[in-house]
Amino acid sequence: MATKTFKYVSYLWDEAKAAELAGDEVALFIYRSNLLGADLRLTNYGGGNTSVKIVDKDPLTGNQTDVMWIKGSGGDIGTLKKSGCAALYVDRLRALENVYRGIEFEDEMVELFNHCIFDLASKAPSIDTPLHGFLPFAHIDHLHPDAAIAIAAAKDGKQITEELFNGEIGWVGWQRPGFDLGLQLRECLEEAAARGIKLKGIMLGSHGLFTWGDTSFDSYMNTLEVIEKCAEYLEANYGKKAPVFGGQKIESLPEADRNKQAASIAPILRGFCSSYRNMIGHFTDDARVLEFTNSNDLAKLAPLGTSCPDHFLRTKISPLVLELAPNEDLTDVAAIKATLAPAFEAYRAMYTEYYNTCKRDNSPAMRDPNPVVILYPGVGMFTFSKDKTTARLASEYYINAVNVMKGAEAVSEYTSLPRQEAFDIEYWLLEEAKLQRMPKPKALSGRIALITGSAGGIGKAIAKKFAEEGACVVINDINQERLDGAKAEFIGKFGKDAVSSTLLNVTDAASIALAFDDAALAFGGVDIVVNNAGISISKSIAEHSIEEWDRLYDILVKGQFLVSQVGVAMMRKQNLGGDIVNIVSKNAVVAGPNNPGYGSAKAAQAHLTRLMAAELGGDKIRVNTVNPDAVISDSNIWAGGWAEGRAKAYGITVAELPAYYAKRTLLNEIILPDDIANACFAFVGGLLNKSTGNALNVDGGVAMGFYR
Template identity: 80%
Template sequence: MADKNAFKHVSYLWDEAKASELAGDEVALFIYRSNLLGADLRLTNYGGGNTSVKITDKDPLTGQPTEVMWIKGSGGDIGTLTKSGCAALYIDRLRSLENVYRGIEFEDEMVELFNHSIFDLNSKAPSIDTPLHGFLPFAHIDHLHPDAAIAIAAAKDGKKITEELFGGTIGWVEWQRPGFDLGLKLRACLQENAEKGVALRGIMLGSHGLFTWGDTAYESYVNTLEVIEKCAEYLEANYGKKRPVFGGAKITSLEPAARKEQAAALAPVLRGFCSSYVQMVGHFTDDERVLEFANSNDLARLAPLGTSCPDHFLRTKISPLVLDLAPDADLSDTESLKAKILPAVEAYRAMYTEYYETCKHANSPAMRDPNPVVILYPGVGMFTFAKNKQTSRVAAEFYTNAINVMKGAEAVSEYTSLPRQEAFDIEYWLLEEAKLQRMPKPKPLSGKIALVTGSAGGIGKAIARKFVQEGAVVVLNDINEDRLKSAEAEFEKVFGRDAVATAVLNVTDEASIENAFKASCLAFGGVDIIVNNAGISISKSITDHSIEEWDKLYDILVKGQFMVSKAGVEILRKQGLGGDIVNIVSKNSVVSGPNNAGYGSAKAAQAHMSRLLAAELGGDKIRVNSVNPDAVIADSNIWAGGWAEGRAKAYGITVEELPAYYAKRTLLNEAILPEDIANACFAFVGGLLNKSTGNVLNVDGGVAMGFLR
């Protein structure tokens, strides 16, 4: 067993006890190895790289033993790989495709032929990397994109460095787009070295990545770690040796708190520009590796070169947009800020359009969104924008990897990126386009960001849950921190960490509201949907109702709705994308009843404020609508604080009789649930009512007194 303490630049995660439980099952060991490799982002990126194993299995048609290769399927991630995410192919059939291979001009037609080699009928679609593994004879193979190796692979004299660093035991194959022909070149590299008496332990792919292998899962795992560790050690020994990293710092970063203030102020403006084709969700990072690059003297030279590894630029576009903006610039005037940034965005769009027009082929797909994915703000950090949070976060991770590659290549030689035409041929590869076309249709709220006040429980949580189910990301918030943490854990477990952000929010406190919206801007880039749901209820006769209770009702329900809407509108206007405000009001806003002077009149104020804002904000394409619930009992805070007792007393019944009483008095004889209110909110924001504003939707089971005239 290897000494795990010998690895300082990669994580040795092998657990022999766990591996022993899998002994005898080479496929299980291959998946275990893959998961360990994918758990360390220094070894490969999310969704990047590929791993395989070759085993002998029984042919279900002949009953005879046959060689089978299990390999990560197309679009999978080795860190989360399971057997169901793999493709299994007959090795002899895969290799026999060489007999019908017509040359590199017909490369793409081979992908369909992979399917004729399928062994396991439950296989995922084989990836383009399949022949790269199939033409190598080793039992276990790892193909990864480690920053340390790519830094050498992308260096001007990377081939020479590789030869000297590994004494000729790591081969070299020049850059070529992955596919059948590259598989043949890997085989040729291995054979040419064998003829010289050299037994390779791996092959470096120019500008691309690394192949390593072993006879067992463990041998392959350790070989991979050792090769990458050696690359990383070499880079570390050379950082700053010939010149300062990235030429040294040109500017100094703001302090962390100030960076986040600037990022929160700028993100909605950037998101608005980057969403001119498709609504985007953002991500911000002020990782020190990003700042070291963004603040450097070499930024202006290196950033336009773009990335080298295809896995990087497929997620980040060919190059980033660099903002010419002082770190401590005054960002308070939205219109002047937009005027300053727009020319840079337009220049980027023009650059991308020229790149497309210059490199396109007769059969190239139509030009995609020309807006930047990566935006660097020197002294502050990096913004990334994509169709959802996970993709924008991963884009940031990939560009950070690209920075690591540039840093390493510049330390030992000179960084080289792929030629523009090669990059284009990857980005607009017809196989990549086919993959994009196979992706599921976006959900109605894809690309939308929602902030629902009081969303750690009851109606608010039901609304937030519905929005996430329909594709949105949400900012959960509550005044109760423990309740908020519980809701956050629940949402992350069900929907994943990228679907949710949180903020403690007191709707009566201006600073608290501002912080919640800043959290939304930092987590997702802005906000699109604001639901004013937070509230309380007090049911007392006018003589029993205290002034303090009256003020509390109006502070939370009326002033809170006003303050949250006011702060939200500022962000919506920064984005310039329109948006929705939905106010959870009540049947009590129009129905008179006993013991309800404070609550009912506050709800009436909420209702009319909704109409007033609809009239004011229409020119900004901001829709304002209301939902009028009644008697939402299940999981609702409305019954806390004596409300249930007060209503029961008003109606001359017991608290236990309230649910049946409320249901019976409705025209539909139905109890109202939080999910019913959530559905009503979705009806307003889901896309079918985009030309509707100033409306009220009753969700009360049918209360004739509540019908609006």
């Protein structure tokens, strides 16, 4: 099996792995799909489609019949499994041509695909199904490679394609995916054959690339070779006609300064973008982004928007470009908001006009008019969406679009989708139906939580609960090893987009500022702060040292003050309200022996909660207290002699403490970290949005701790 070396794409085919799958064409098709999807230069996440046609036994007649396996609707070829595919009778699919009523009735064909299903476990067939079905090839790849789309989106794309491939790659002009486009692909192939030309692929104007082969490997190689040739052609032309993007206009800030500037402005941008619903942010200062944002052609190209429908659907009609200097002084938040407000108002007005101009009688209602992509020249790109994954993917898609613009401008002139075509994609009734089928958002979707001391014990339980309920969580700890272990655990359970981590020492103002900067860079800001980090020292007043007293007050009281201060500043930047929950203790109200330092520090925390609640109501920032008692499981509170001190105070052994604590409660229950997490969620989950300055005891019922 011959192979070759590629420069612009990755050759990943493993002959030994393929040999294991020999004889199973569906397995080889999925293997090929996964390899193609693993290289983002070949296609974006969730984009493109792949298929295979085989002969199988009809379960109804027992006769051999042609069956097409294809990626199902909404799937991703990079992670595709058999369960994510649709299998259809080829003859039935092609017979739908007999009932096709024309392009104005395109959408009604999608429901008819279900009458062609061969495998009853199939996923819903995608809109690309007829594009594969009307081509005769056994193996077909439809991808969105930047290099190919750059040519497809060029003003002279058809001519370039013809000359570059000596007529062996056909051309079909822009057409929204569907039944008609499938017929056009077949017609393109037949017209070439009539001229004695055997095509090895078809370029779709502004859209993507179709390639094929007799075997899975042949299709894979053909795909790589065509894309490689496109990339070689672009590389040879960069800078030949004119400097890339018209040359550089401004310099980027140094990396550390870019991150600092981005962290400072991200919460402000998030606030503007969240006027309809809370958005999660993503930031990148990728070199490709900076090359574009810092260029002379930014003002010309950015308003044009993207060309490929997959890119456009996730990045909106065009980005918002900030008219700020890279080193703009962002310390006066009110002044920056006043500067940015007209830009956001203008963008919303532009989007509203676009909707009103292009809408049709049956168009869905206008969606959120805020930008998804925000470009800050000299700093980088922000993207905002309903969750971190969607925001990150929007960033990746816009980088794809930048690559396309760069290539198209190098060889010709970039062209984007006409606005009406773009609108018809964005507000396509089939896309709207997909959106309506999306699961209901979880209680904390769109919210970002920073829980201090969240690498273990109560803090980790709170972070897990919030992540389970849809929040993005910023876990942190003073111990790097403990933090690394917790982050790996969270990523394994919730995925990389749900969690970020940062070292945080709550007694160090600089450490706190960096932690909140990390949160802003990771997600765009913070909505929920839980002051959980703490220590415990149980000693009599005679035995208590000044150093121990200071340590208790530094971590518990000063730490709560410093973290809340920075958290409040970030919440005010966002202007979205927020929640601060302080993990205090039953000891804040119950007096007992051997507890002067810890108990009085907890009392200070409790009253600081009430003071902050009284001050922050006008900002819609709620501040509440959760009072745990005797949380033994996985808690640092039992380190440092606390258990021995409490056992001594009660005249029992350390081993007897859990039972002692449970027995003294009215409910006779042991308190677990999850119980505290549930109490925190009660405050922030939406049902208590009009509650502030309150305390919730989670102690199994300790009468001495009742609030009076």
